[in-house]
Amino acid sequence: MGVDSVRGKRRWYVAAVGGLAGLTGVAAVGVLTAGAAAAGPSVLTGQEAASTLQVTRPVADGSKDLDGQKMGDSEDHGKDGSEDGDSHEPGTQIRNNTAETGGGAIYNTGLLTVEGVRVSYNDTTANFGGGVENDGGVATVSRSRVDHNTAGSDSGGIDSEPGSITQVKDSWVTDNTSGGTGGGIGNFDGSLYVQRTTVRHNTGPAGGGGISNFGGRAVVDDSKVDENTTYENGGGVVNGEDGGQFVLRDSTVDQNRAIGETSQGGGIANFAPPDPAGSVTLTNTRVSENFATNPPGGILSGNNQVTVDDDSVIIKNRPTNCQGNPVGVVIPNCFG
Template structure:
C-alpha cells in the first residue's frame, strides 16, 4: 500500500519476508497437527519435494528490497539458487518465462508413491494439498490402519451448502432446524481434500482401528476433487453425514472399483453410513457392504445422495438404515443409476432404494431380497422415480408395498418385472398412494399381500392414477379380494393389450373402482 505526501508518492519501506520449513512441511495456511507432523516427518526420509531430512531446518529467503532479484537458500545445502539480477517470472535464456508451463493445462500433477505406512499416507496427502493436487499411489494390498483423527483446522467457512440450507429455512420456516455442528462431527482420519487428488489404491485398504476414536476417512471441501480407485475403506464412523466419505455441495468425487465396508453414520436425522454426497459424484464398479445409517431417522445405509450422482455397475449388499434407503437413499438430489444390484438391505422405508423429494432414474438394475416396513424393495415419496429394465424380486414389507411403494410421486415403469414380493399390508407387488403410476411393457406376477386384512396382491392404488400398457398382472394373491388390482378413489386405465388373469381370490372383483379389461 502506498501513501501520498503532497504530489509525491512515498518510497515503500524495505521489507524482508521469510518462509521456513522446519522438520516437515508448512504449506499455505494448512497447519499440521500431531498426526500430520508425524506423517510429514516420516515422508521426509524419502526426501519428497520441499521436504528436508528429519530434524534439519531449511529456510528460503527472498529479499524484497529495492535492489531486488536476489534469491538464496539458507540452510539447504545443494539447493537451487536463482541467478542474481533475475526476478521471478523473468524470461529464461530460451525466451520462455522461467518456471511457467508452455501453456494452459500443461501441468501434470506429481505422482507420490506411498510405502505401507499410515503416517506416510497422511504426509503424502498433506503434500498433495500443498502442491495444488497430486496422484497418490498406495502400496499394493497394504492395509493402512488409522488410530486417531488427523489434527488440523478445517478451513471450511460454511460454503454453498450452508447458504442453500439458509435459503431453504427461509422458504419453509416451519421445518425443524438441525442442531449446530460440533467440531468433532467432521473428524477425519486423513487430511481434508481441497485440491484435485487421486488415490490409486492398487488393492490397498484404509481402515479405522477397532478401538480408535470416531472419524471418517475423507472430507472433500468446496473446490476439492477426490478420485478413489481400487481401494477399500473399512470401519469408518462419523457423528454426522458420511461414515467413510463426505462430499460437500461445491466438491466433486469419483469412486472407481472402490469398496466401502462396515462404516457407520450415527447422525440422528441424516446418514450415509458409507458415503454422503452433496456435490457431484460418479461411482463405477464399486461395492457398499455392511454399512449403516444408525441414527434414529438415518438415511442411506450404503450411501445418502443430496447432490448429483451418476452410478454404474455397483453393488449394495447387507446395508441398513433406520429411516429410509437401506442400500441407497436419494434425498433432494438427482441420481442416475444403471446396471446396479441392491440386495439384502434393510430400512424403515425402501429396503434397497429410497427416492424422497428427489429425481431418480434407475435402469437395468436388480433390487432383490431387501426388507423394510414400507416399500420392501423401493420407496418413492414426493419424488419422480423412473424405472426401466428392472427386476424387483423377493422383497418383503411388514407394511405396504412388498416390491415398490410410491406416495405422492410419479412412477413410470418400463420393461420391468416385479415378482415374488410379499407385504403384510396392502400391495404385494406395488403400493401407490396419491401417485401417478404408469406400467408399460412390464410384468407384475407372483406377489402376495399376506396380512389378515391385506388386499391388492399385485397392485394397490388409492387416490391417484394407474395406467397399464401392454403389461401383465398375473398369478398374484391376497388375503382379501382382489388378488390382482385394487383401486379406491383412483383413475385406472388398462389397455386392451394388457392381461390381468389368474390372480387369487379374484382378479379385480372387490376393487372399489371398476377396472376395464379385468375379468373377475
C-alpha cells in the first residue's frame, strides 16, 4: 500500500495491483475487495497481493449529511417496477473525496469488486468518473448506490475506459453530473453491462444524460433509464461514433429530457459517422414520455442501424416519437 498527496490530503492506493486511488479524508465501514484502498485512519487487513481491504471505522468526516434513505426506498428498478427485496443501507460509504485525475472516489486498473457500498458526493475536477473510473481493468459494482458525484469531463458516476470490462448490477446510479457526456455512466471503447439497475436524475450536458457509449459495447438489461437530462442529444442514452453497439433488453427509457436549443432525441440518440456506424437494438423495451426541444422526442438516429422488435413500444414522446429523423432513416415499429 502506498500514500501520496492530493491537494494537501492523504491519498492511499494499492501499488502492487494499481487498484484504487483518489480517496481523500474519508473513513468508512465495510469491505471493499480487489484492488482497493482507503484514506484516513482506516485499517488494511489481509494480504496486499490479494488486494482486499477491510475498513473498520464508521463514517466520520462530517462534511456532508447523508439523507438516511435506505436502498430501495422510492428507488426501484426493472421494467416491472419491482423493488430489490434485499434493500438495506450500504455498510460502506465513500464520500466527499476529490481527485485531480480520474476516479473521484475509486480508480481501478486491476480487479475491483464494490458490493453494498454508497459512493457519493465525490468529484474529479477535470477528468473522467466522478465516482468510479475503471481504466482497463475488470470492475463489478453490485447492490450499491453511486450518487451525487461530479466529473469535470465525461462520466459523472461511473466511467469505463478502453479495454475495460464494467458490470453494474442491482444498483442505483442517480443524481450524478458530468461536464461532458454520460451523466450517470460513460463507456468508451470498453464493455459495459448494466443489469437490474436504475439510472436516474443524472445530467450529461454534452449528450447521454443517463448513459453514453462511444466505440464500445453496452448492454442494459432489466433496468430503468429515466428522468435524465442533456443539453445536446440523447436525454437518456447516446450511442456515439466508432461503431458503438448499444443493446437494451427488458428495460425502460422514460421521462428523459434533451433541452438545449438544438437538442433532439429525448430518449435515445444514435450517431452515425461515415465508418463505422453505431447501432442500437431494442428488445422488449419501452421508450416513452421523453422530451426534446426539437423532433424527434423519442429516438434520433443518423442511420438505419436501429432495430426495434415487436415487443418494444415507443410512445407518448414529445414533440414526436420518431418523426423528424434525417430523410431516409426509418425506425422500425415507431410511429408518429
